Amino acid sequence: MMKIPISQILRSRRRTIALVITRDARLVVRAPVHTTITEIEALVEQKRNWIAKKLTQVQHKQTIHRMNPFRDGELFRYKGKQYPLMITSGEQSIRLNDHHILFPERYLAHPERAMTYWYAHEALRTLADRVQYYTNTHGFRHTGITVTGARTRWGSCSPADRLCFSWRLILLPESVIDYVVVHELCHTVEKNHSARFWNRVGAILPDYKERKALLKEY
Ligand SMILES: [Zn+2]
Known part of the structure:
Protein backbone atom coordinates (compact mmCIF):
# COMPACT_ATOMS: atom_id res chain seq x y z
CA MET A 1 0.00 0.00 0.00
CA MET A 2 1.07 3.54 -0.67
CA LYS A 3 2.33 5.69 2.15
CA ILE A 4 0.06 8.62 2.97
CA PRO A 5 2.06 11.83 2.51
CA ILE A 6 2.27 14.13 5.53
CA SER A 7 2.47 17.71 4.28
CA GLN A 8 3.40 19.36 7.56
CA ILE A 9 4.32 18.48 11.14
CA LEU A 10 3.62 21.18 13.72
CA ARG A 11 5.30 20.61 17.07
CA SER A 12 4.13 22.27 20.22
CA ARG A 13 3.77 21.71 23.94
CA ARG A 14 0.77 19.45 23.49
CA ARG A 15 0.47 15.96 24.94
CA THR A 16 -1.06 13.95 22.15
CA ILE A 17 -0.69 13.61 18.38
CA ALA A 18 -3.53 15.03 16.30
CA LEU A 19 -4.17 14.40 12.61
CA VAL A 20 -5.77 17.27 10.74
CA ILE A 21 -7.16 17.22 7.20
CA THR A 22 -7.05 20.76 5.82
CA ARG A 23 -9.66 22.28 3.53
CA ASP A 24 -7.28 21.92 0.59
CA ALA A 25 -6.95 18.17 1.27
CA ARG A 26 -3.57 17.95 3.00
CA LEU A 27 -2.62 15.94 6.05
CA VAL A 28 -1.14 18.05 8.84
CA VAL A 29 0.14 16.45 12.05
CA ARG A 30 0.21 18.29 15.34
CA ALA A 31 2.59 16.58 17.73
CA PRO A 32 4.31 17.00 21.09
CA VAL A 33 7.84 18.36 20.86
CA HIS A 34 9.69 15.07 21.42
CA THR A 35 7.62 12.74 19.26
CA THR A 36 9.74 10.84 16.74
CA ILE A 37 8.91 10.61 13.07
CA THR A 38 8.55 6.83 13.50
CA GLU A 39 5.84 7.32 16.10
CA ILE A 40 4.03 9.78 13.86
CA GLU A 41 4.23 7.47 10.86
CA ALA A 42 2.95 4.57 12.91
CA LEU A 43 -0.11 6.58 13.92
CA VAL A 44 -0.73 7.73 10.36
CA GLU A 45 -0.51 4.10 9.22
CA GLN A 46 -2.91 3.00 11.93
CA LYS A 47 -5.42 5.70 10.95
CA ARG A 48 -4.99 5.11 7.23
CA ASN A 49 -8.67 4.32 6.53
CA TRP A 50 -9.95 7.32 8.43
CA ILE A 51 -7.47 9.61 6.65
CA ALA A 52 -8.35 8.24 3.21
CA LYS A 53 -12.05 8.73 3.88
CA LYS A 54 -11.59 12.30 5.10
CA LEU A 55 -9.37 13.18 2.13
CA THR A 56 -12.01 11.89 -0.31
CA GLN A 57 -14.70 13.92 1.43
CA VAL A 58 -12.66 17.11 1.25
CA GLN A 59 -11.78 16.49 -2.40
CA HIS A 60 -15.47 15.95 -3.22
CA LYS A 61 -16.33 19.21 -1.49
CA GLN A 62 -13.59 21.05 -3.38
CA THR A 63 -14.85 20.02 -6.81
CA ILE A 64 -18.45 20.79 -5.86
CA HIS A 65 -17.69 24.33 -4.82
CA ARG A 66 -14.98 25.34 -7.23
CA MET A 67 -14.64 24.83 -10.95
CA ASN A 68 -11.35 23.83 -12.55
CA PRO A 69 -9.67 26.19 -15.03
CA PHE A 70 -11.36 26.15 -18.43
CA ARG A 71 -8.68 24.34 -20.40
CA ASP A 72 -8.65 21.24 -22.56
CA GLY A 73 -8.56 18.12 -20.43
CA GLU A 74 -9.60 19.75 -17.13
CA LEU A 75 -12.09 17.52 -15.34
CA PHE A 76 -15.67 18.55 -14.64
CA ARG A 77 -18.27 16.57 -12.78
CA TYR A 78 -21.56 15.42 -14.22
CA LYS A 79 -23.88 12.91 -12.51
CA GLY A 80 -21.08 11.55 -10.34
CA LYS A 81 -18.55 11.02 -13.12
CA GLN A 82 -15.68 13.25 -14.24
CA TYR A 83 -15.42 14.32 -17.86
CA PRO A 84 -12.50 16.13 -19.48
CA LEU A 85 -13.36 19.46 -21.06
CA MET A 86 -12.83 19.78 -24.81
CA ILE A 87 -12.75 23.34 -26.12
CA THR A 88 -14.24 23.40 -29.62
CA SER A 89 -15.04 25.94 -32.28
CA GLY A 90 -17.66 23.72 -33.93
CA GLU A 91 -20.34 23.72 -31.20
CA GLN A 92 -23.09 26.25 -30.65
CA SER A 93 -23.67 25.31 -27.00
CA ILE A 94 -22.13 23.21 -24.25
CA ARG A 95 -22.80 19.55 -24.84
CA LEU A 96 -21.86 16.22 -23.29
CA ASN A 97 -20.88 13.35 -25.54
CA ASP A 98 -19.78 9.90 -24.35
CA HIS A 99 -16.31 11.02 -23.36
CA HIS A 100 -16.09 14.79 -23.08
CA ILE A 101 -17.89 17.96 -22.19
CA LEU A 102 -17.71 19.95 -25.42
CA PHE A 103 -17.26 23.61 -24.62
CA PRO A 104 -17.58 26.31 -27.32
CA GLU A 105 -14.57 28.53 -27.60
CA ARG A 106 -16.76 31.66 -27.70
CA TYR A 107 -17.80 31.05 -24.06
CA LEU A 108 -14.22 31.46 -22.83
CA ALA A 109 -14.96 35.15 -22.25
CA HIS A 110 -17.25 34.19 -19.34
CA PRO A 111 -16.72 30.45 -18.89
CA GLU A 112 -17.94 30.04 -15.33
CA ARG A 113 -21.24 31.76 -16.06
CA ALA A 114 -21.77 29.65 -19.19
CA MET A 115 -20.95 26.44 -17.34
ZN1 LIG B 1 -36.28 16.77 4.80
Missing part, protein backbone atom coordinates in the same frame (compact mmCIF):
# COMPACT_ATOMS: atom_id res chain seq x y z
CA THR A 116 -23.21 27.26 -14.40
CA TYR A 117 -26.04 28.07 -16.79
CA TRP A 118 -25.57 24.73 -18.55
CA TYR A 119 -25.38 22.81 -15.26
CA ALA A 120 -28.57 24.53 -14.03
CA HIS A 121 -30.33 23.71 -17.30
CA GLU A 122 -29.26 20.06 -17.11
CA ALA A 123 -30.28 19.94 -13.44
CA LEU A 124 -33.77 21.21 -14.17
CA ARG A 125 -34.20 18.76 -17.07
CA THR A 126 -33.01 15.79 -14.97
CA LEU A 127 -34.88 16.75 -11.80
CA ALA A 128 -38.14 17.40 -13.65
CA ASP A 129 -37.78 13.98 -15.25
CA ARG A 130 -37.08 12.18 -11.95
CA VAL A 131 -39.88 14.04 -10.14
CA GLN A 132 -42.25 13.03 -12.94
CA TYR A 133 -41.13 9.41 -12.63
CA TYR A 134 -41.75 9.18 -8.88
CA THR A 135 -44.97 11.19 -9.17
CA ASN A 136 -46.31 8.75 -11.74
CA THR A 137 -45.24 5.63 -9.90
CA HIS A 138 -46.18 6.71 -6.35
CA GLY A 139 -48.97 9.26 -6.80
CA PHE A 140 -47.35 12.35 -5.28
CA ARG A 141 -48.62 15.87 -5.99
CA HIS A 142 -46.50 19.00 -6.16
CA THR A 143 -47.08 22.53 -7.39
CA GLY A 144 -43.86 23.18 -9.31
CA ILE A 145 -40.09 22.77 -9.44
CA THR A 146 -37.44 25.48 -9.05
CA VAL A 147 -33.69 25.12 -9.43
CA THR A 148 -31.52 27.54 -7.45
CA GLY A 149 -27.85 28.14 -6.71
CA ALA A 150 -28.24 27.17 -3.04
CA ARG A 151 -24.99 26.06 -1.46
CA THR A 152 -26.26 25.06 1.94
CA ARG A 153 -29.16 22.75 1.09
CA TRP A 154 -29.75 20.27 -1.70
CA GLY A 155 -33.51 20.52 -1.73
CA SER A 156 -36.60 21.76 0.04
CA CYS A 157 -40.36 21.52 -0.14
CA SER A 158 -42.50 24.57 0.62
CA PRO A 159 -45.74 24.48 2.66
CA ALA A 160 -47.55 24.78 -0.68
CA ASP A 161 -45.65 21.72 -1.99
CA ARG A 162 -43.37 23.60 -4.30
CA LEU A 163 -40.10 21.69 -4.77
CA CYS A 164 -36.80 23.52 -4.77
CA PHE A 165 -33.44 21.96 -5.68
CA SER A 166 -29.84 23.15 -5.94
CA TRP A 167 -28.39 22.90 -9.46
CA ARG A 168 -25.29 21.36 -7.84
CA LEU A 169 -27.22 18.10 -7.58
CA ILE A 170 -26.34 17.52 -11.25
CA LEU A 171 -22.73 16.97 -10.13
CA LEU A 172 -23.71 14.01 -7.92
CA PRO A 173 -24.40 10.37 -8.83
CA GLU A 174 -27.91 9.57 -10.09
CA SER A 175 -28.65 7.36 -7.08
CA VAL A 176 -28.09 10.40 -4.83
CA ILE A 177 -30.15 12.73 -7.06
CA ASP A 178 -33.04 10.25 -6.80
CA TYR A 179 -32.70 10.14 -3.02
CA VAL A 180 -33.07 13.94 -2.77
CA VAL A 181 -36.05 13.86 -5.17
CA VAL A 182 -37.83 11.14 -3.18
CA HIS A 183 -36.97 12.88 0.11
CA GLU A 184 -38.59 16.16 -1.02
CA LEU A 185 -41.58 14.41 -2.61
CA CYS A 186 -42.23 12.60 0.68
CA HIS A 187 -42.36 16.04 2.34
CA THR A 188 -45.45 16.81 0.24
CA VAL A 189 -47.15 14.20 2.44
CA GLU A 190 -45.18 14.41 5.72
CA LYS A 191 -43.89 17.87 6.65
CA ASN A 192 -41.35 16.55 9.14
CA HIS A 193 -38.67 13.91 9.64
CA SER A 194 -40.80 11.55 11.72
CA ALA A 195 -40.63 7.76 11.61
CA ARG A 196 -43.63 7.88 9.26
CA PHE A 197 -41.66 10.12 6.89
CA TRP A 198 -38.63 7.76 6.82
CA ASN A 199 -40.90 4.72 6.39
CA ARG A 200 -42.34 6.37 3.32
CA VAL A 201 -38.87 7.11 1.92
CA GLY A 202 -37.78 3.54 2.72
CA ALA A 203 -40.79 2.04 0.98
CA ILE A 204 -39.69 3.71 -2.26
CA LEU A 205 -35.90 3.45 -1.83
CA PRO A 206 -35.08 0.51 0.47
CA ASP A 207 -31.38 1.46 0.33
CA TYR A 208 -31.99 5.14 1.16
CA LYS A 209 -29.59 5.05 4.13
CA GLU A 210 -26.62 4.31 1.88
CA ARG A 211 -27.69 7.03 -0.55
CA LYS A 212 -28.11 9.48 2.31
CA ALA A 213 -24.62 8.64 3.62
CA LEU A 214 -23.18 9.16 0.15
CA LEU A 215 -24.90 12.56 -0.11
CA LYS A 216 -23.32 13.54 3.20
CA GLU A 217 -19.86 13.03 1.69
CA TYR A 218 -20.53 15.95 -0.60
Whole structure:
Protein backbone atom coordinates (compact mmCIF):
# COMPACT_ATOMS: atom_id res chain seq x y z
CA MET A 1 0.00 0.00 0.00
CA MET A 2 1.07 3.54 -0.67
CA LYS A 3 2.33 5.69 2.15
CA ILE A 4 0.06 8.62 2.97
CA PRO A 5 2.06 11.83 2.51
CA ILE A 6 2.27 14.13 5.53
CA SER A 7 2.47 17.71 4.28
CA GLN A 8 3.40 19.36 7.56
CA ILE A 9 4.32 18.48 11.14
CA LEU A 10 3.62 21.18 13.72
CA ARG A 11 5.30 20.61 17.07
CA SER A 12 4.13 22.27 20.22
CA ARG A 13 3.77 21.71 23.94
CA ARG A 14 0.77 19.45 23.49
CA ARG A 15 0.47 15.96 24.94
CA THR A 16 -1.06 13.95 22.15
CA ILE A 17 -0.69 13.61 18.38
CA ALA A 18 -3.53 15.03 16.30
CA LEU A 19 -4.17 14.40 12.61
CA VAL A 20 -5.77 17.27 10.74
CA ILE A 21 -7.16 17.22 7.20
CA THR A 22 -7.05 20.76 5.82
CA ARG A 23 -9.66 22.28 3.53
CA ASP A 24 -7.28 21.92 0.59
CA ALA A 25 -6.95 18.17 1.27
CA ARG A 26 -3.57 17.95 3.00
CA LEU A 27 -2.62 15.94 6.05
CA VAL A 28 -1.14 18.05 8.84
CA VAL A 29 0.14 16.45 12.05
CA ARG A 30 0.21 18.29 15.34
CA ALA A 31 2.59 16.58 17.73
CA PRO A 32 4.31 17.00 21.09
CA VAL A 33 7.84 18.36 20.86
CA HIS A 34 9.69 15.07 21.42
CA THR A 35 7.62 12.74 19.26
CA THR A 36 9.74 10.84 16.74
CA ILE A 37 8.91 10.61 13.07
CA THR A 38 8.55 6.83 13.50
CA GLU A 39 5.84 7.32 16.10
CA ILE A 40 4.03 9.78 13.86
CA GLU A 41 4.23 7.47 10.86
CA ALA A 42 2.95 4.57 12.91
CA LEU A 43 -0.11 6.58 13.92
CA VAL A 44 -0.73 7.73 10.36
CA GLU A 45 -0.51 4.10 9.22
CA GLN A 46 -2.91 3.00 11.93
CA LYS A 47 -5.42 5.70 10.95
CA ARG A 48 -4.99 5.11 7.23
CA ASN A 49 -8.67 4.32 6.53
CA TRP A 50 -9.95 7.32 8.43
CA ILE A 51 -7.47 9.61 6.65
CA ALA A 52 -8.35 8.24 3.21
CA LYS A 53 -12.05 8.73 3.88
CA LYS A 54 -11.59 12.30 5.10
CA LEU A 55 -9.37 13.18 2.13
CA THR A 56 -12.01 11.89 -0.31
CA GLN A 57 -14.70 13.92 1.43
CA VAL A 58 -12.66 17.11 1.25
CA GLN A 59 -11.78 16.49 -2.40
CA HIS A 60 -15.47 15.95 -3.22
CA LYS A 61 -16.33 19.21 -1.49
CA GLN A 62 -13.59 21.05 -3.38
CA THR A 63 -14.85 20.02 -6.81
CA ILE A 64 -18.45 20.79 -5.86
CA HIS A 65 -17.69 24.33 -4.82
CA ARG A 66 -14.98 25.34 -7.23
CA MET A 67 -14.64 24.83 -10.95
CA ASN A 68 -11.35 23.83 -12.55
CA PRO A 69 -9.67 26.19 -15.03
CA PHE A 70 -11.36 26.15 -18.43
CA ARG A 71 -8.68 24.34 -20.40
CA ASP A 72 -8.65 21.24 -22.56
CA GLY A 73 -8.56 18.12 -20.43
CA GLU A 74 -9.60 19.75 -17.13
CA LEU A 75 -12.09 17.52 -15.34
CA PHE A 76 -15.67 18.55 -14.64
CA ARG A 77 -18.27 16.57 -12.78
CA TYR A 78 -21.56 15.42 -14.22
CA LYS A 79 -23.88 12.91 -12.51
CA GLY A 80 -21.08 11.55 -10.34
CA LYS A 81 -18.55 11.02 -13.12
CA GLN A 82 -15.68 13.25 -14.24
CA TYR A 83 -15.42 14.32 -17.86
CA PRO A 84 -12.50 16.13 -19.48
CA LEU A 85 -13.36 19.46 -21.06
CA MET A 86 -12.83 19.78 -24.81
CA ILE A 87 -12.75 23.34 -26.12
CA THR A 88 -14.24 23.40 -29.62
CA SER A 89 -15.04 25.94 -32.28
CA GLY A 90 -17.66 23.72 -33.93
CA GLU A 91 -20.34 23.72 -31.20
CA GLN A 92 -23.09 26.25 -30.65
CA SER A 93 -23.67 25.31 -27.00
CA ILE A 94 -22.13 23.21 -24.25
CA ARG A 95 -22.80 19.55 -24.84
CA LEU A 96 -21.86 16.22 -23.29
CA ASN A 97 -20.88 13.35 -25.54
CA ASP A 98 -19.78 9.90 -24.35
CA HIS A 99 -16.31 11.02 -23.36
CA HIS A 100 -16.09 14.79 -23.08
CA ILE A 101 -17.89 17.96 -22.19
CA LEU A 102 -17.71 19.95 -25.42
CA PHE A 103 -17.26 23.61 -24.62
CA PRO A 104 -17.58 26.31 -27.32
CA GLU A 105 -14.57 28.53 -27.60
CA ARG A 106 -16.76 31.66 -27.70
CA TYR A 107 -17.80 31.05 -24.06
CA LEU A 108 -14.22 31.46 -22.83
CA ALA A 109 -14.96 35.15 -22.25
CA HIS A 110 -17.25 34.19 -19.34
CA PRO A 111 -16.72 30.45 -18.89
CA GLU A 112 -17.94 30.04 -15.33
CA ARG A 113 -21.24 31.76 -16.06
CA ALA A 114 -21.77 29.65 -19.19
CA MET A 115 -20.95 26.44 -17.34
CA THR A 116 -23.21 27.26 -14.40
CA TYR A 117 -26.04 28.07 -16.79
CA TRP A 118 -25.57 24.73 -18.55
CA TYR A 119 -25.38 22.81 -15.26
CA ALA A 120 -28.57 24.53 -14.03
CA HIS A 121 -30.33 23.71 -17.30
CA GLU A 122 -29.26 20.06 -17.11
CA ALA A 123 -30.28 19.94 -13.44
CA LEU A 124 -33.77 21.21 -14.17
CA ARG A 125 -34.20 18.76 -17.07
CA THR A 126 -33.01 15.79 -14.97
CA LEU A 127 -34.88 16.75 -11.80
CA ALA A 128 -38.14 17.40 -13.65
CA ASP A 129 -37.78 13.98 -15.25
CA ARG A 130 -37.08 12.18 -11.95
CA VAL A 131 -39.88 14.04 -10.14
CA GLN A 132 -42.25 13.03 -12.94
CA TYR A 133 -41.13 9.41 -12.63
CA TYR A 134 -41.75 9.18 -8.88
CA THR A 135 -44.97 11.19 -9.17
CA ASN A 136 -46.31 8.75 -11.74
CA THR A 137 -45.24 5.63 -9.90
CA HIS A 138 -46.18 6.71 -6.35
CA GLY A 139 -48.97 9.26 -6.80
CA PHE A 140 -47.35 12.35 -5.28
CA ARG A 141 -48.62 15.87 -5.99
CA HIS A 142 -46.50 19.00 -6.16
CA THR A 143 -47.08 22.53 -7.39
CA GLY A 144 -43.86 23.18 -9.31
CA ILE A 145 -40.09 22.77 -9.44
CA THR A 146 -37.44 25.48 -9.05
CA VAL A 147 -33.69 25.12 -9.43
CA THR A 148 -31.52 27.54 -7.45
CA GLY A 149 -27.85 28.14 -6.71
CA ALA A 150 -28.24 27.17 -3.04
CA ARG A 151 -24.99 26.06 -1.46
CA THR A 152 -26.26 25.06 1.94
CA ARG A 153 -29.16 22.75 1.09
CA TRP A 154 -29.75 20.27 -1.70
CA GLY A 155 -33.51 20.52 -1.73
CA SER A 156 -36.60 21.76 0.04
CA CYS A 157 -40.36 21.52 -0.14
CA SER A 158 -42.50 24.57 0.62
CA PRO A 159 -45.74 24.48 2.66
CA ALA A 160 -47.55 24.78 -0.68
CA ASP A 161 -45.65 21.72 -1.99
CA ARG A 162 -43.37 23.60 -4.30
CA LEU A 163 -40.10 21.69 -4.77
CA CYS A 164 -36.80 23.52 -4.77
CA PHE A 165 -33.44 21.96 -5.68
CA SER A 166 -29.84 23.15 -5.94
CA TRP A 167 -28.39 22.90 -9.46
CA ARG A 168 -25.29 21.36 -7.84
CA LEU A 169 -27.22 18.10 -7.58
CA ILE A 170 -26.34 17.52 -11.25
CA LEU A 171 -22.73 16.97 -10.13
CA LEU A 172 -23.71 14.01 -7.92
CA PRO A 173 -24.40 10.37 -8.83
CA GLU A 174 -27.91 9.57 -10.09
CA SER A 175 -28.65 7.36 -7.08
CA VAL A 176 -28.09 10.40 -4.83
CA ILE A 177 -30.15 12.73 -7.06
CA ASP A 178 -33.04 10.25 -6.80
CA TYR A 179 -32.70 10.14 -3.02
CA VAL A 180 -33.07 13.94 -2.77
CA VAL A 181 -36.05 13.86 -5.17
CA VAL A 182 -37.83 11.14 -3.18
CA HIS A 183 -36.97 12.88 0.11
CA GLU A 184 -38.59 16.16 -1.02
CA LEU A 185 -41.58 14.41 -2.61
CA CYS A 186 -42.23 12.60 0.68
CA HIS A 187 -42.36 16.04 2.34
CA THR A 188 -45.45 16.81 0.24
CA VAL A 189 -47.15 14.20 2.44
CA GLU A 190 -45.18 14.41 5.72
CA LYS A 191 -43.89 17.87 6.65
CA ASN A 192 -41.35 16.55 9.14
CA HIS A 193 -38.67 13.91 9.64
CA SER A 194 -40.80 11.55 11.72
CA ALA A 195 -40.63 7.76 11.61
CA ARG A 196 -43.63 7.88 9.26
CA PHE A 197 -41.66 10.12 6.89
CA TRP A 198 -38.63 7.76 6.82
CA ASN A 199 -40.90 4.72 6.39
CA ARG A 200 -42.34 6.37 3.32
CA VAL A 201 -38.87 7.11 1.92
CA GLY A 202 -37.78 3.54 2.72
CA ALA A 203 -40.79 2.04 0.98
CA ILE A 204 -39.69 3.71 -2.26
CA LEU A 205 -35.90 3.45 -1.83
CA PRO A 206 -35.08 0.51 0.47
CA ASP A 207 -31.38 1.46 0.33
CA TYR A 208 -31.99 5.14 1.16
CA LYS A 209 -29.59 5.05 4.13
CA GLU A 210 -26.62 4.31 1.88
CA ARG A 211 -27.69 7.03 -0.55
CA LYS A 212 -28.11 9.48 2.31
CA ALA A 213 -24.62 8.64 3.62
CA LEU A 214 -23.18 9.16 0.15
CA LEU A 215 -24.90 12.56 -0.11
CA LYS A 216 -23.32 13.54 3.20
CA GLU A 217 -19.86 13.03 1.69
CA TYR A 218 -20.53 15.95 -0.60
ZN1 LIG B 1 -36.28 16.77 4.80
